[in-house]
Amino acid sequence: MIRAAVAGASGYAGGEIVRLLTNHPQVEIGTLAAGSQAGKPVTSVHPNLTPLADRQFTETTPETLDGHHVVFLALPHGQSAALARQLPDDVVLIDCGADFRLGDEAAWTTFYDTEFAGTWPYGMPELATADGPQRHQLEGARRIAVPGCYPTSASLALAPAFAAGLVDADDVVIVAASGTSGAGKSLKPHLLGAEVMGSMSPYGVGGVHRHTPEIEQNLSGAAGEPVTVSFTPTLAPMPRGILATCTARIKPGVDLAAVRRAYDAAYAEEKFVHLLPEGMWPSTGAVLGSNNVQIQVAVDAHVGRLVVASAVDNLTKGTAGAAVQCMNLALGLPESTGLPSVGVAP
Numbered sequence: 001m002i003r004a005a006v007a008g009a010s011g012y013a014g015g016e017i018v019r020l021l022t023n024h025p026q027v028e029i030g031t032l033a034a035g036s037q038a039g040k041p042v043t044s045v046h047p048n049l050t051p052l053a054d055r056q057f058t059e060t061t062p063e064t065l066d067g068h069h070v071v072f073l074a075l076p077h078g079q080s081a082a083l084a085r086q087l088p089d090d091v092v093l094i095d096c097g098a099d100f101r102l103g104d105e106a107a108w109t110t111f112y113d114t115e116f117a118g119t120w121p122y123g124m125p126e127l128a129t130a131d132g133p134q135r136h137q138l139e140g141a142r143r144i145a146v147p148g149c150y151p152t153s154a155s156l157a158l159a160p161a162f163a164a165g166l167v168d169a170d171d172v173v174i175v176a177a178s179g180t181s182g183a184g185k186s187l188k189p190h191l192l193g194a195e196v197m198g199s200m201s202p203y204g205v206g207g208v209h210r211h212t213p214e215i216e217q218n219l220s221g222a223a224g225e226p227v228t229v230s231f232t233p234t235l236a237p238m239p240r241g242i243l244a245t246c247t248a249r250i251k252p253g254v255d256l257a258a259v260r261r262a263y264d265a266a267y268a269e270e271k272f273v274h275l276l277p278e279g280m281w282p283s284t285g286a287v288l289g290s291n292n293v294q295i296q297v298a299v300d301a302h303v304g305r306l307v308v309a310s311a312v313d314n315l316t317k318g319t320a321g322a323a324v325q326c327m328n329l330a331l332g333l334p335e336s337t338g339l340p341s342v343g344v345a346p
């Protein structure tokens with residue numbers, strides 16, 4: 001059995017990792033570490049985790065995380081690097097924070113207020129590049145940076161078009177709506193029930209959201225040239241889910257059939273990323289609780305733009321599902337082991 005620990009297990013991302021691990025046939029759940037909730041019963045924070053009713057959160061130290069094959073880090077940004085440095089090299093460390101996602105130190109410094117910590121292999125197995133999906137970088141890896149939730153949705157939506165050379169690199173617009181769990185569970189006055197119920201609002205507007213450089217990094221890798229994007233996130237009155245609507249200027253002569261061929265080639269063999277049949281459009285409800293990504297494409301010939309919509313559950317494929325998928329790849333297990341490919345509906 002693989003012994004796995006989770007730091008930040010009392011948070012939304014950590015709780016979702018634990019939920020998935022309870023259904024993983026080859027994982028034994030070890031330390032569940034927390035901050036302020038250390039010492040409390042696991043089910044006092046995550047009442048859905050019934051099989052762990054006799055477990056308590058422990059403190060987060062290198063000692064409590066010792067003795068595991070895998071350690072998941074689901075801590076606030078900037079807190080993973082210090083802890084990671086104190087854990088052994090041979091442990092598989094999977095970081096759900098942003099600390100090790102970016103390759104460009106200048107981009108990090110522009111968008112984050114902590115010191116640049118370095119770059120780990122990026123945990124998006126299906127991400128298209130000119131040489132095919134990048135999952136081979138994760139096979140046998142001992143350090144993996146799990147993508148942000150918006151970058152998961154937007155990058156999987158657009159990367160096949162860039163890898164196939166169907167769109168221009170300098171005219172990409174992404175507007176994405178996220179459920180409130182994307183913001184974590186610490187108290188934020190603008191996220192009280194009264195503020196978000198029955199209301200939608202953009203935030204991080206004007207190219208300042210920290211996921212902008214992460215999306216650009218992913219799409220530039222697919223395109224083989226620098227890609228710039230205009231990204232606007234929106235808060236939606238729902239607990240989970242992201243719907244990203246992405247558009248890009250399409251190259252002359254590219255039609256819908258060529259677009260669908262490119263997306264089919266990228267995702268036909270993928271278990272979790274699905275190009276929907278023509279006429280169906282992604283919805284957050286259809287991917288809820290699953291590791292799936294739904295994608296649909298259209299060509300708006302009137303303005304010469306490719307339109308791609310994608311839906312993910314921000315806590316599953318957007319974080320914890322990707323983390324477990326990466327663990328499977330790192331350890332040589334079948335990639336989908338323990339991961340739900342069927343959502344809950346309605």
Ligand SMILES: NC(=O)C1=CN([C@@H]2O[C@H](COP(=O)(O)OP(=O)(O)OC[C@H]3O[C@@H](n4cnc5c(N)ncnc54)[C@H](OP(=O)(O)O)[C@@H]3O)[C@@H](O)[C@H]2O)C=CC1
Nearest residue numbers: 008010011012013034035036037074075097182184185319
């Ligand atoms: N929510 C999402 O959809 C996504 C989240 N992520 C990333 O995952 C990480 C966790 O996010 P999320 O779960 O949403 O955040 P939460 O605020 O819900 O959880 C944060 C976790 O970190 C713990 N923690 C905070 N400070 C400390 C500390 N000093 N020492 C030990 N533990 C500490 C908290 O413990 P306690 O509550 O006990 O104090 C809690 O378990 C972040 O880096 C986030 O960016 C990535 C993609 C999507």
Ligand SMILES: CC(=O)N[C@@H](CCC(=O)OP(=O)(O)O)C(=O)O
Nearest residue numbers: 097098148149150178179182183
């Ligand atoms: C709704 C909401 O607030 N979402 C978060 C993104 C969550 C995410 O993907 O996480 P990382 O912080 O790990 O990059 C935000 O916009 O900051």
